[in-house]
Amino acid sequence: MIIAKVKPLEEIKDMVKDYPKVLNVGCAGCTAVCLAGGQKEVDTLNTQLNSSFKADKVSFQVDGFTVERQCEMQFLAELDKIAGQYNAFLSMGCGAGVQFLAERFPRIPVFPAVNTSFVGVNKDIGWYEERCSSCGDCVLGITGGICPVTMCAKGLFNGPCGGPEDGHCEVDKDIPCAWVNIYERLKEQGRLENILKIFPARDWQNQIQGKIILEPYKKRYIK
Amino acid sequence: MKSGSNLEKILSQGKFAVTGELGPPQGSDINIIKEKSKHLRGMVDAVNITDNQTAVIRMSSWAAAIVAIQEGLEPNYQMVCRDRNRLAMQSDILGAYALGIRDMLCLSGDHQIFGNHPYAKKVFDIDSMQLISMVKKMRDEGKFLNGDDIVEPPKMFIGAAANPFGDPYDFRVFRLAKKIEAGADFIQTQCIYNMDIFRNWVKQANDMGLTEKVYILAGVTPMKGVGMARYMQKNVPGLDVPDWLIKRLRGVEKKKQASEGIKICCEQIEEFKEMKGIAGVHIMAIEWEQRVPEIAEQAKLLPRPKV
Numbered sequence: 196m197i198i199a200k201v202k203p204l205e206e207i208k209d210m211v212k213d214y215p216k217v218l219n220v221g222c223a224g225c226t227a228v229c230l231a232g233g234q235k236e237v238d239t240l241n242t243q244l245n246s247s248f249k250a251d252k253v254s255f256q257v258d259g260f261t262v263e264r265q266c267e268m269q270f271l272a273e274l275d276k277i278a279g280q281y282n283a284f285l286s287m288g289c290g291a292g293v294q295f296l297a298e299r300f301p302r303i304p305v306f307p308a309v310n311t312s313f314v315g316v317n318k319d320i321g322w323y324e325e326r327c328s329s330c331g332d333c334v335l336g337i338t339g340g341i342c343p344v345t346m347c348a349k350g351l352f353n354g355p356c357g358g359p360e361d362g363h364c365e366v367d368k369d370i371p372c373a374w375v376n377i378y379e380r381l382k383e384q385g386r387l388e389n390i391l392k393i394f395p396a397r398d399w400q401n402q403i404q405g406k407i408i409l410e411p412y413k414k415r416y417i418k
Numbered sequence: 419m420k421s422g423s424n425l426e427k428i429l430s431q432g433k434f435a436v437t438g439e440l441g442p443p444q445g446s447d448i449n450i451i452k453e454k455s456k457h458l459r460g461m462v463d464a465v466n467i468t469d470n471q472t473a474v475i476r477m478s479s480w481a482a483a484i485v486a487i488q489e490g491l492e493p494n495y496q497m498v499c500r501d502r503n504r505l506a507m508q509s510d511i512l513g514a515y516a517l518g519i520r521d522m523l524c525l526s527g528d529h530q531i532f533g534n535h536p537y538a539k540k541v542f543d544i545d546s547m548q549l550i551s552m553v554k555k556m557r558d559e560g561k562f563l564n565g566d567d568i569v570e571p572p573k574m575f576i577g578a579a580a581n582p583f584g585d586p587y588d589f590r591v592f593r594l595a596k597k598i599e600a601g602a603d604f605i606q607t608q609c610i611y612n613m614d615i616f617r618n619w620v621k622q623a624n625d626m627g628l629t630e631k632v633y634i635l636a637g638v639t640p641m642k643g644v645g646m647a648r649y650m651q652k653n654v655p656g657l658d659v660p661d662w663l664i665k666r667l668r669g670v671e672k673k674k675q676a677s678e679g680i681k682i683c684c685e686q687i688e689e690f691k692e693m694k695g696i697a698g699v700h701i702m703a704i705e706w707e708q709r710v711p712e713i714a715e716q717a718k719l720l721p722r723p724k725v
Contacts, residue, residue, distance in 0.1 A: 348529050348531075349499075349500070349526055349527075349529060349540070349542050349545070350540075350542045350545075351526060351542065351545040351546075352545050352547070352548070353545050353546070353547035353548065353593075353596060354545070355584065355585065355586070355589070355593075356526045356546075356584075356656075357579065357580075357581030357584045357608055357655075357656040358529075358584065358655040358656045359584055359585040359586075359655075359656070360584070360585055360655060360656065361585065362585055365529065365655035365656065366529050366531050366532075372585060375585050375586050378586050378589050379586070391592055391595075391596070392596075393547055393548075393551065393596055393599060393600055394547070394548075395548065395551065396504065396543075396544045396548040396551070396552065396563060399543070
């Protein structure tokens, strides 16, 4: 899922301080699961904002509304009736959600309340780790299910570099070396030949905005 | 001849090669390069010109390499994958060759987090293995990476690095094999201190027939004293500094530790000269270029052959 982290309160305040009435839009999708932007986080942030602006003696009101997913127009449509009451939106969805919300309501300024950080996993309660860079050309089948683009600090395809020691990456003792792990796993599976051959320079697929239209729908969307 | 460089001639004639290292200045003062060049001239067959080593900004390696040529040295132009994509790399290689550079060392590069711009955006469009293949393709096929023809292809003598001491140890010789397959003509190793591990790595390379396909230059860095040895043991990733070395340096009084470090280095070089599969030595006297003549003299590497 997409992992996000709430921005510092001061930064959020600075973005919305000139708008007396704001709607904070939560997302019940990924950012809710990683405890950054669901209904609970909307309530918490709103309480903080209201009390902080009150202490500053600034006239400010923020309400909350959490939609199922900000990355789907049908759920954003739920806001149509109330949107007109607000001077600005805060969004606690990921960067895609923020943009889709802004696209739905182009006349209302939208501000992100979270920093969208990565595609990751839930290691444990409150502990998230990146696993995927959405590079658009998955090689996990070759590399034993460990992503060299994401998990190697240099994104090497023919690793390991000269840096790993005791299984960890040279940049941080707490980060395991992706290529040591790839080597160990493939060795265990008897598939070391995968990394004995040279992996050629790749054609990076994610250099322009990604777009996928499924085959059966092409007729509908492509004129 | 692949590039016809001095280094290639020395190695192909079976002479024990010596390379040095010159770090470009953190500024645009050419005199610093000239000063360092003075100590290396006549002492080495080629000199590595580092490319923003440890991710700290320095004068570009190709520019410093040109100054080195003007100072009578043959540069081994280092290029890392951290700062350039394939477009910039190929255009720099064309320019470097046009201006007289004939040796090139292809590296991944230290991660930017170690340097003075830790939040720079990394590139790593291609990795060191793919860079080696690309330089070989440019030279042998006269084509860019995309297959387009090059008018007057750059003919480089292609170098690569190897670290026999990194994790996972068992894989290191296979990585060497990959670099040879990719197109490496010569290898310069990480600084060697643990001779047992190094001997074993070279033996593996010999057994696999790799040393018949590539020239391996053993990397050495003389220790200036106990402080440096301890620092390198603790803080430099991928280095193996055994305790005996620190003990030996500690065994002499502080003033004589630098000479002891050089003595150890020269003893290593003596062994490399006799070691099957080793074609030369790469002396990385980091910010200590002025001691290279002493090392070359003491290790009986002089005079350098004229080829």
